[in-house]
Amino acid sequence: MENEKKKGISRRTFLKTTGAVATTAAIGGGIGLTTLAGDVEAAPADISKAEIFTSSCTMECLHHNLKAYVVDGKLVKVESCEADETVACLRGLARTQWVNHPERIKMPMLRDGEKGSNRWQEISWDEALDLIVEKIKETQAELGNQGICLRSFSGNFGSLSNAVAASFFNYLGGFTPVVGSLCCQAVTGSMTPIFGSRYEDTRDSIRDSRYLLAWGNNPAVTMQSYFKWYQEAQAKGAKMVTVDPRFSETAAQSDEWVPIIPGTDTALALGMIKIIIEENLYDADFIRAHSSLPFLVAETSGKPALQDEADPTSFLVLDEASGQITRHDGPGVVPALTVRNTAWASQYKTQFDILADECRPWTPEEVEKETDVPAASTIRMARDYATIKPAMLIQNMGGFQRTEWGSYAAAAHMYLAVLTGNIGGRGNGICDAGGVTTSIKVGNAIPSPKPQGEFGAVRGARFGRDILEDKPNKIGFLWTMTSSIMTQNPNTGAVKEALKKIPFVVTVDSLMTSTALYSDLVLPCTTIFESENVLASSRSHYVQLMEKAVDPPGEAHDDLWIFTQLAKRLGFGDAFDKPVAEHIKAVLEPTGITYEELLEKKCINPLPEVYIPFANGIFKTPTQKAEFFVYDWHEKGFNPMLTYIRAEESVKGNPELAAKYPLACVQRKTNRTIHSTFGSLQWLNQAVSDVPHVMIHPDDAGPRGIAHDDWVILYNDRGQHRCKANVSAHIKRGVVTAENGWWEQQGGSSSYITSDFVEHLSGGQSCNNTLVQIRKEG
Template identity: 40%
Template sequence: MTSRRSFLKWSALVAGATALGGGGLLLSRYPGGAPVGGGLAGAAGAGSGAAAAGSRIFRTANTPECLHCAMLAHVKDGRLVKVTGDPDFNVLACARGISRIRQLYSPHRLKYPMRRAGRRGEDRWERITWEEALDTIAERYRRILEEDGNQAFLAMGGTGNWSTLSTGVRGLYSAFWNRFGGATPIISQLCCASVSSGFNAIFGGGRSEFRDEWVHSRFFLAWGNNPAVSNQGYMKNLFDAREEHGARVVTIDPRLSETAALSDRWIQIRPGTDAALALGMVKVLLDEELFDAEYVRLHTNAPFLVRLGERGYDLQEASRSWPAGGESLPVDLRDLRLLTNGGTGPGSFVVWDERSGRPVAADTPGARAALRGSYTIDGVRYQPVFEWMRAIASRYTPEVVHRITGAPADSVAAVTREYASVRPAAIIQNMAGAQRTDHGTLTVIGHLYLASLTGNVGLLGGGVNDNGGYLSEGGTVNPPVPLQRNPRIEGIPATKLGEYLVERKPHPIRALHVAGTGVLTQYPNTRKIIEGLDNLDLMVVQDIFMTTTARYADFVLPVTTLFETRNLLAGIRSRYIQLMEQAIEPLFESRSDRWIMTELAKRLGFGNDFDKPDDDLLRYVLEPTGVTLDQLEEGPVNPMPDPWIPFADKKFNTPSGRIEFFSLYLQERGFDPLLEYLHPVEAPWVDERRAARYPLQLINRKNHNHVNSSFHHHDFLTEIWASQVLQIHPDDAKPRGIEDGGRIRVFNDRGEIEAMAQVTRGIMAGVVSVTTGWGAVNEKQTASILSPDKYEPISLGHTLNSSMVEVAGGGAASPGDTA
């Protein structure tokens, strides 16, 4: 029989070996007559005949925002007895996936609809019927709609159940609110807004995911990202590249992450200073001519001619007296203007042809565009964009980079030479924590500059690797029901949720409906959000558990797990489309997200398109994919080319059709069109006055035993990592009287949390780290209480890793974040 001790031991091996294999977790000892069974075992393929007599195997998938691993649900006599990873899938399920059986049979599951019976957040409830719950919610929705319109509603659907008939991208939950007539939208994202803005600025959009192709890479730069935890299933490809091609791995991170521990080189930098390091590397590439000049000439706008001012600017002379990197330039980069020939489209931009010695259109056949020099045209002085890039980067000497970032001065040239010496080279960015900072878009742009200068974009196994999947790489699906066009409603920035609820901006929100997300564990400045909830007339939460968010609701609706309903997974975190078969009947009075939204739609007068058999909806969803349900019955299907090479055709959806080092996207929005480092807003070495009270820089990390706020109710997983843990350097711990394992308080002017201290030299002095998303059960350990609600200026994204705190011993932290 599987013991907790053996599971913990196995899970530690999974973490250390990056979860390369998929095992099976059997139900062992939940109360209530649940079955008892064996131990961890390898998966048997569906239809292989390996199932025990009287048992069946159903296909399903892990739906939170992780790797969407394919799983096999083993059912005997109507009960789930084991979950295994599908051995034929591209990645094998880790502990988070196979532990879903602990979620299914957890004693903490919501069992029936409930209505609040005390003050909001007091956690007092009365049991009601489904009919009463849905009738009451629908009636109150109708009343609010009549009185204040659709703008009075805020619908928040998250990644906890990121599937088609639930809260997935283009899923049924969003379709419901579309057919309802709309609701106040959330503007931007918490996770990857700066990634999107960076790709928009330089590549004209798109995302770049090639994790299955890592095996072809010769060098990996894991930048502000920890793929050994966040992409553990794909780490086998990195290891194969090391074994087969001698690929080296360098990690850039303030913290000795699991990936850093596996790396050939670990470079610590201050959070939020990544763009300075990137510019230092650009300087080395250009000074030592380690860039791919022909690639840059043909596929980027580096040769395009640009001027500053009406008569131009003597860049070569003036830039000699420019201040060091990190200090303000004496010119405004926003005033730069590209030279055009008066036309439109890619052919309108002008370069200097070295062969003819005159300006020509960039797409002129036979022309050789100059990258260097200064040219006078009609009395106006121009330089190629490349020269401006060089002038900006020249200010970021190794010593300057060290002063800004804390990285060893001699590491800048060393890592740059390594990166440029082999191809293909991959920068693993994967929605990095480094882009969730005050100027995170600049971090992403720095990555794209490096990949583009070295000719790694559009190369098998090369480029900047971001998390992606079928829908983010050009694929499409239909929503489950046809959508309608609704009037525009002014939205709420994602990071400003609390402020906007409190101040009733841009208009009062009267009804909040939440599904598949932990609002109070994910959105920043939690205390402000809780304050804003008092302005609501109605809050509805549908979830599997009584989370910290659900405790503040007026109605809580019990939702099925992935084993209790039929569904489809076609999203933006995996290339595969997967059928999720219903393995068992719903337990207790739980109902699927699809059933709940359909019943509400029927009561609100638009249920006809929703009230259809599951497979009718799924077939409609699949129409654009060319994939059929019959195919999916046999297993997951990858409709994308294999191998996958992002931007293989070197075509980019930019005004020039090229990679744009000089970003018209940014210039049109009032930002510098060329990469220049900006200091973070909230950092101790920047804001000295604030540092007098909160001298430590706070960053958030992900753990291998949960995803965001999911999996906190899986007892075996929470015993691996049982509470909020703050990592702190000994030099910061000692003067505060903090000892390893001691209970501590972490606080700033936004609030306070409880945690346990891990005193370690594996984190940069002056920086501390907590687990993001923690607190799904114990609100006192919620890291988002400390997170700032300011946003990144370009993307409006989350800046949780640009935050300052103080740490003190004592406190009354609970033994664990478990119910």
């Protein structure tokens, strides 16, 4: 116990202080941490005369508004702010320890050994900035701007971070970007063409739902602050069902758990759609008025038929009243859902006909063979979802779509919602991430010039191998910030070799992260509460002022300062070198919110009190209807409408590989981190876990001689991951669950074993189509 106490605040004290339990959703409280980092079981700091500041927890999460208490220039307490009805979780409250972390980087650090050796030499900012300029110019001379790569992501959604970086590198003349969101590219690639918009969240009316279908995600952990609204709906009689290979925290709160083979979700959805169509459980009036399902597809071209090729919205339908082909939005037109048994059947099919044909083979029995979901469960879910209204699908960028055909899986939810009319009203829809940028225009602090030339893009899911293979360009200079590619990008072994290959890698961070270890130069940056910023993003309904509460340690600086100093050296400093308030005003200008108003209120919700995405069935497509025929998929040679294709890296999809690696491995999020953010904070490691685990079914552990809490090795041809076995019947047989977010210093990420296959349709990652074997260590 004495050794444990020397590390920092004890697990017991942290849980007692926060009023939360790590294994369940942190849904109540609002109590802040009052023990200083480094003090153990100490008396709480006296906050009666503390200065109070507000900010936002800005990584890829729920962006809670936080209140900071500062005593004698030191942050001593963080709690939820009253302006935001959500409640911060353990991670947000642990910001106290992050700001006061004894291992904060305080000066620029230049590599003084092999990459990964963690050997560094402190240098001045002038030396660091001059070196960066030198390396940029060297790269431009040798490789052009195509040799410069920027990797920024979701570690900070503040408006003066990632957007400023993109503007800086575009002022240089352009750069090779990294594309394909690791979290939700498949959702973007399906929802945007089908509904016309993404990040349309339904959180405001969760409590009004009567049927909640949490499909392939775990809102008790990933939507902790809103989970109280799920429970409120349940208290009013709502039924909640969870589809997940693991008996998750959400499944534990649900009325039914439906375990499924990873990557087979679309087959389950097609089986449900078949039942809904054949039992006439669909909402025909809604489909006719608000979807493309009545649109005709020509047999000759395989494309939707248009009245006028110059007008892409002039889709044709069969008018039931006249029996004639006419434009879909003509006055008095009643579109037919099918053209079967009509004079037009040889020339056309409706999209509804195509969908019905696609579903026909997927009987409940066939669904069971493919997914291992009992036939009775498929029937029950289909009938309940179609008839217990309003019904809401909880998608929220779930792991189900991080698969080889994830775009079809994500699209399947959209088909189900529209078919049943479960969208556009209170208590229904598809719960996605969402925020103010969906509904209001937000400005750019520093407008970005147009890049000069063609650059292509490195694929995020295949970052390591693309860099090693010089695709699309040879990279000589990499700037990485607000992300950690060594923990998050698939196939970490290849990522590590890629970082070693790139001649000069700059990482901007506040701590020595896994990616920083493999960099040439590490620049110390501020965290929240240490610089002024503004948040107006796609994750929160609130526009939030991020106030500076304390000075950063040493010579740490914010991203805006760093890019301003570089811009001055490179001849375009005027665009950057302005007071922070001026940059914030530029962000706010299109919103209608003034800087003075935000200074006063700190946190403003510009959206309606209850935001309803696609209200009354009005979508954001050119036709204002849900358009299910995705032209981009058709042009790539794939089925433009919903279909199921078995994943290549799966037990049934690749029996030869499965003979070597017979277990399907999926990744899970924990209460300990957001991706890998917070991963080094002792409070969270003590409260949740300080070692990685893999969940494995007893029937899979027993034959391998693995007992609960044994150290084991997960492995495949890509690499291995050391962790402890959690032997439990709370995981499907044949499936294991690894935990996301572990640092190199903690033994390494589970991404060492994950597939770096690029999702076919939208370019996302496929980490949840990964096959592994497991053995006991030693």
